[in-house]
Amino acid sequence: MDLFLDRDGVINDEVRDGYVLRPDMFHFSEGVLTAMPILARHFNRIIVVTNQRCIGRGLLTTAGLHEIHAQMLRTITAHGGRIDQIYFCPDTNNDSPCRKPAIGMGLQAQRDFPDILFHHATMVGNTLGDMQFGKNLGMQTVFIPSTQPETAFPHPLIDHRYQNLLQFALAIQ
Numbered sequence: 001m002d003l004f005l006d007r008d009g010v011i012n013d014e015v016r017d018g019y020v021l022r023p024d025m026f027h028f029s030e031g032v033l034t035a036m037p038i039l040a041r042h043f044n045r046i047i048v049v050t051n052q053r054c055i056g057r058g059l060l061t062t063a064g065l066h067e068i069h070a071q072m073l074r075t076i077t078a079h080g081g082r083i084d085q086i087y088f089c090p091d092t093n094n095d096s097p098c099r100k101p102a103i104g105m106g107l108q109a110q111r112d113f114p115d116i117l118f119h120h121a122t123m124v125g126n127t128l129g130d131m132q133f134g135k136n137l138g139m140q141t142v143f144i145p146s147t148q149p150e151t152a153f154p155h156p157l158i159d160h161r162y163q164n165l166l167q168f169a170l171a172i173q
């Protein structure tokens with residue numbers, strides 16, 4: 001089984017009305033560094049899919065994003081966790097084929113890992129766009145109410161709801 005994770009609001013705290021533009025602006029959300037090794041034991045692959053329109057807006061370079069992700073990966077690895085691949089969409093327009101809820105980043109993952117079975121995969125995110133992305137690919141969806149706690153549940157796009165990534169990891173371990 002494979003796991004797809006949104007980044008902002010799932011792995012790290014969202015920056016209110018802004019973006020993570022430097023490594024020192026990246027703060028792991030509560031419990032994530034405990035959750036990642038549990039998820040690493042449970043899932044074959046862990047893949048991050050993240051919309052980063054701050055790049056298209058010229059606020060962050062691709063190199064800058066890689067620097068943030070290199071730090072993120074170092075810390076997760078040091079805690080016994082693992083992320084196998086990261087896909088990002090730099091585009092600003094909502095109808096971009098790579099911007100969630102469009103499935104472009106899922107198709108990229110399928111090209112890199114042709115044995116992915118989306119109907120056995122899970123998408124964890126904190127927006128309905130993430131949930132729609134997962135459902136568009138036939139995945140199970142897990143909603144984290146970090147920034148939109150008012151989102152209705154039960155909801156047709158949401159299969160499970162956990163307070164944070166650690167609660168999800170503890171529930172499935």
Ligand SMILES: [Mg+2]
Pocket residue numbers: 006007008009010125126127
């Ligand atoms: Mg998010």
